Amino acid sequence: MEQKNLDQIIRETVARYMNRSLIVAGNWKMNMTVREGMEFLEKLGPVDGKVMIFPPYTTLAVLAGEFRKRGIIYGPQNFHYKESGAYTGEISLPMIKELGCDCLLVGHSERRSYYNETDEEIQKKIQAALKEGFSVMLCIGENLEERKSGQWKNVLRKQLEKDLEGLSADRIPYIQIAYEPIWAIGTGVSASTEEITETHRYLKAVLSELTGSDIPLLYGGSVNEKNAADIGSCPGVDGFLIGGASLKPEKFRKIIEVSKRE
Numbered sequence: 074m075e076q077k078n079l080d081q082i083i084r085e086t087v088a089r090y091m092n093r094s095l096i097v098a099g100n101w102k103m104n105m106t107v108r109e110g111m112e113f114l115e116k117l118g119p120v121d122g123k124v125m126i127f128p129p130y131t132t133l134a135v136l137a138g139e140f141r142k143r144g145i146i147y148g149p150q151n152f153h154y155k156e157s158g159a160y161t162g163e164i165s166l167p168m169i170k171e172l173g174c175d176c177l178l179v180g181h182s183e184r185r186s187y188y189n190e191t192d193e194e195i196q197k198k199i200q201a202a203l204k205e206g207f208s209v210m211l212c213i214g215e216n217l218e219e220r221k222s223g224q225w226k227n228v229l230r231k232q233l234e235k236d237l238e239g240l241s242a243d244r245i246p247y248i249q250i251a252y253e254p255i256w257a258i259g260t261g262v263s264a265s266t267e268e269i270t271e272t273h274r275y276l277k278a279v280l281s282e283l284t285g286s287d288i289p290l291l292y293g294g295s296v297n298e299k300n301a302a303d304i305g306s307c308p309g310v311d312g313f314l315i316g317g318a319s320l321k322p323e324k325f326r327k328i329i330e331v332s333k334r335e
């Protein structure tokens with residue numbers, strides 16, 4: 074399978090960002106068999122705009138061509154930073170490259186909490202993926218206690234500092250961040266537009282300080298077809314990372330529609 078060269082990926086990333094349509098990314102988590110994924114795509118119909126899907130490995134491998142045909146950017150929800158070896162149950166970057174993936178999800182809070190994924194591992198994964206020419210979507214987020222105690226700014230800054238350590242200037246266009254407050258994931262109740270605006274303003278400032286760039290910043294946590302327009306109009310929100318509502322083609326399609334800007 075032919076791989077895109079770096080210049081092409083950079084041009085596409087810049088073009089995607091310039092026209093300002095919101096990025097709509099679906100994280101299917103541990104859902105969707107191949108058959109269900111195919112049915113989903115058939116019901117979803119044609120898409121335009123910046124649509125991404127992170128399916129489970131099995132579905133990713135079989136449906137890669139279907140995603141590509143529809144202009145959907147796709148990639149895994151996790152990967153190992155080593156190229157190969159005795160790591161039972163893991164998937165490496167060369168395996169992912171073979172499937173023509175563009176963007177890899179890394180650092181999701183479920184991986185951090187259920188599989189004890191550390192910032193050190195996440196940093197290694199990001200470095201390995203960028204070296205291989207992939208773009209990455211890094212997830213960060215604070216828990217309820219950290220939000221309530223006012224620690225959230227420190228927590229989020231530390232995640233960014235540690236996870237992005239060693240990021241070289243030429244790789245900055247390959248980074249996107251998804252801010253996902255853990256307390257809003259899967260609850261049906263998103264953070265409020267005030268909380269999202271305040272947090273995104275803070276994160277944009279931290280990202281600018283760390284990278285000198287306006288890095289795309291998505292919001293995730295109970296985004297659905299009803300609240301997407303409001304959340305999408307918050308300053309500093311460049312798109313959505315969606316769990317539950319990305320499993321239903323009619324909901325996902327509505328979110329894509331309200332995300333178009335031109």
Ligand SMILES: O=C(CO)COP(=O)(O)O
Nearest residue numbers: 100258259294295316317
């Ligand atoms: O974790 C999420 C996406 O990565 C968000 O999930 P929900 O949209 O189901 O809250």
